[in-house]
Each structure stands twice: as C-alpha cells, then as structure tokens.
Amino acid sequence: MNSAGAAPLSALQPKVSGPAIEFAGVSLSLGRTEILRHIDLQVAAGDIHALVGPNGGGKSSLIKTLLGQMPHQGELRLHWPEAPGVIGYVPQALEFDRGLPLSVEDFMAAMCQRRPAFFGISKRFRAAIDEALDLVGMQGKRKRRMGALSGGERQRVLLAQGLIPTPQLLVLDEPMSALDEAGIQVFERLLQHWRAAGVTVLWIEHDLAAVGRMADRVSGLNRQILFSSTPREALTPERLLALFSTHPRSTDHSPQGQPA
Structure with a gap:
C-alpha cells in the first residue's frame, strides 16, 4: 500500500482504444432558457479532456447530452476505432437513503x-x-x-x-469534489492509469490547478465554448476572466477559440 492507501496499479485495465468525440452545432434549451449554444467541440481519442467553467454554465448538461439523457439540437458523434465499446460514468455525488x-x-x-x-x-x-x-x-x-x-x-x-x-470512454463529473489529499493522490494515479490504457476521458472539474497538472486539453464552457486548447494556453488570466464573467464573451475568433 502507498501513502494514498491504494494498491499499485495492475493489469485490471488492459490496453483499450477509446473513441474520439465530436459535438457539431449542439444546442440545448429548456423552455425559454438557453442552456447550450451551438457547441462545436472535438475530443481526441485517448485524451484526458477537461471541461471548466462557472456553475450553471452548462457543463453537466453537455455530458448529459453525451450520455443520451438530454434532448438537443445538432449532432453528436462517437468515432469508435472498432465496434462501439463501454461508456463509464462517475457522478459528482451519490444520492441514497443513508439508513x-x-x-x-x-x-x-x-x-x-x-x-x-x-x-x-x-x-x-x-x-x-x-x-x-x-x-x-x-x-x-x-x-x-x-x-x-x-x-x-x-x-x-x-x-x-x-x-x-473496463470503459473505453469515461465521463467524470467533478470527481474530486469530496476527496481529501489521499483521495486526490488516488485519483491522479487513476488518471495516469486511464491515459496509459488509451481510455478517452471527458472530465468536468473546478480545481484549475489539478486540470493544469493532469489534462491533455482544456475547454472553457459558459453556455458556449470560449476556448479549447492545451492547459498552458487555456488557463491564462485573460481567458479565465472571460470564462467566469456573467456574460460570456469569446477571447478568440478562430474555430473553437483555438489559436489560428
């Protein structure tokens, strides 16, 4: 056992091939409320791709569209390398009767x-x-x-x-929200494990320092995609200020907010 209280990683998860994900013009409205506005986003196969943004910005709604739980406009495609595989989901919290x-x-x-x-x-x-x-x-x-x-x-x-x-695609909704330091060490090791195994991970997270350490790519979402790039390029003061402002505005004019 290591300091995080977990056993060494083993062959539990063999090498797999995760899918690429493509959101093409995905929009979502509930009544008169616009939740997502024309989302164009690509997640590369085998990447750990983080979604960051303010509460109420549509992050959980976006992954619910991916899981088939929310009606939407536009197209959502999973590009599996072979036959469709397993999609895993880790929610933010578990609601149940504690008795x-x-x-x-x-x-x-x-x-x-x-x-x-x-x-x-x-x-x-x-x-x-x-x-x-x-x-x-x-x-x-x-x-x-x-x-x-x-x-x-x-x-x-x-x-x-x-x-x-064993999932080929894993969707994580703020998995670090309740973890203590030892639990965070466990989670970081699992992310390394999934990356090495080739799993595609779509990860909602508020801890920007953790995202900067562990994500391959970061997308900022506040009803619309404001940027999508590497952590170094994404997590700048200017982009984060735009992302967490009340009225979303784009800091770039190239597709997906990526550098031209």
Whole structure:
C-alpha cells in the first residue's frame, strides 16, 4: 500500500482504444432558457479532456447530452476505432437513503451485476471488484455501510465502480469534489492509469490547478465554448476572466477559440 492507501496499479485495465468525440452545432434549451449554444467541440481519442467553467454554465448538461439523457439540437458523434465499446460514468455525488443496510460490497455488486446484491458477488465479477476497491484504497472498508462512509470515501467507491467493466470512454463529473489529499493522490494515479490504457476521458472539474497538472486539453464552457486548447494556453488570466464573467464573451475568433 502507498501513502494514498491504494494498491499499485495492475493489469485490471488492459490496453483499450477509446473513441474520439465530436459535438457539431449542439444546442440545448429548456423552455425559454438557453442552456447550450451551438457547441462545436472535438475530443481526441485517448485524451484526458477537461471541461471548466462557472456553475450553471452548462457543463453537466453537455455530458448529459453525451450520455443520451438530454434532448438537443445538432449532432453528436462517437468515432469508435472498432465496434462501439463501454461508456463509464462517475457522478459528482451519490444520492441514497443513508439508513439503508447497503455495504460497499453490496453497492459494487449492484452496480456490476444483474442479479440482486443480496445474493452476493458472482464469481464473474469478484476479482474485478476486489482489484477496483484495492486501487482506490477501499478494500479494508468493503463491509462498511455506504451511509457510514465519509463523502471522500463514497467518492472513492464511485471511482471504483467506474472501473467495471473496463470503459473505453469515461465521463467524470467533478470527481474530486469530496476527496481529501489521499483521495486526490488516488485519483491522479487513476488518471495516469486511464491515459496509459488509451481510455478517452471527458472530465468536468473546478480545481484549475489539478486540470493544469493532469489534462491533455482544456475547454472553457459558459453556455458556449470560449476556448479549447492545451492547459498552458487555456488557463491564462485573460481567458479565465472571460470564462467566469456573467456574460460570456469569446477571447478568440478562430474555430473553437483555438489559436489560428
């Protein structure tokens, strides 16, 4: 075990080929409220691509369109290298009745297999669940009730369920929001793991320092895409001021806000 409380990375996730993602003129309105305005965005296959922007700027709505949960105009394409693969999703938080006698092990079983969790973990998934919990440092708390875990511990369990089955595309909605320092170390190691495995990661995040350290590319979204470039080019004071201002304005005039 390392200082973050997680086991060394192993062969849990073999080399995979994640898809490229293309948003072409994607718009979304709810009633008279415009949520997304003509989004043109490309996410390269195998990249860790971060979405940053203010609360209410449409980040979660954009990934919900990707997951097929929101109606939209425009086109959204997943360019799979071969047959369509697995899409994994890690939400920002888990809403449930904390009084339920649901253990970490039960939760993992319920998320990974079709048969009821009270029948136990099937042999098919046991090794994968064991290793996923080990990777996030939660193996020792697998019998603990989910309702008794801290927010950071629950977030680690959510990260673990995102590993099973092996995703080719992984969507992360503020996965660091409840993590303590040890949990952040675990998450950073997982990002390195996914990058090495070739997984395409679309990652919503408020921690701009973490984005600067770990993302391959960053897009700024405030109802519209204001920029999309490398962290060094994206996370400048001028661009961030424009991004987090009340009325979004573009800092570039080239497509997607990228340098011409």
